Amino acid sequence: MTKSDGEPAGILTDIVRAAAARMDTNDHLRLDALPWPRAVKLTEVGRAQGLVGAYYQPEARPWIQAYSEPLLIEQVGIYCRKGVASPDWSYPTDYKGLIFGNNSSFETPGHQFFTMVDAGDITLEEALTTEQNLMKVDLGRVDCYVQERLVAEKVIRDSQLDNVDFISIASEERSMVAYPKAWEGPGAKAFIKAFDAAIVEMKQDGTIEKIIAGHTAN
Structure with a gap:
């Protein structure tokens, strides 16, 4: 989730709110857009009852009792500064030696990516938001960044980041x-x-499809 005027915003926010509107508990549901590490910690200790946008990672998060029906299938994309990478590269092995941005504590780039980071084959620089990371790519402060495509491409479009290229899909989650x-x-x-x-x-009646379309229309 992202924030707009201090309030949670984005595709996942709208999906959760639309679902809550169909439930008896709608009036009791509160959504907060927080930095990911804080959101994870609050959920782990039970101060938040749900972590929106989580991927299935039972080994990394054994404290999770259940996952919801998938809100949507996300395509995780690789974005790099122009001229840095090629679409035919194998991810992440062919990206050895590059500097990647990442949202703080996000595990989106995948297990093999972080194994390469631990081995010193990839350098990692973390920032709090997608906007900050993509701006660093655009300015040449990092080489590449891995993020969900709908989120990343909205930022690229809205911020007019002309020096950032979509390279390929890293995974679907x-x-x-x-x-x-x-x-x-x-x-x-x-x-x-x-x-x-x-x-x-909502999947059956097309509501989720309409929400996605509303966020991706140019």
Whole structure:
């Protein structure tokens, strides 16, 4: 999720709000757009009941009790400064020696990527937001950046970043709401069930498709 005028915004925000509007718990649902590391920590300790935009990573997050019905399938794209990389490169092995930006604590680039970072084959520089990372690519402060395509390309379009090229797709991931084991009881079970039902209904009646289209129209 992103922020607009201090409020949560973006595709996932609109999907969650539309689902909540179909549920009896709509009036009790509060969405906060926070830096990812803080959002993860608050969910882990139970101060937040759901982590929006989580990927299925049971080994990295054993404290998650359940994942929602996928909100959408995200294409994770590789974006580089013009002339740095080629679409026929194999990700991440062919990117050895480059400097990558990343949102703080995001695991979006994948396990093999971070193995290369740990080995010193890729240099990692983290920033808080997608906007900051893509600006660093555009200015030549980092070589590449990996992010969900709908999010990244909106920033590129809105900020007119002419020095950033889409290279290729790194992976496809199911974007879900992750619920912590710290959130228990009948209320939790009822919410999870009702939210899943709303998401399934929204897929069937075209609501999610319309939300995505509304954010991607030029």
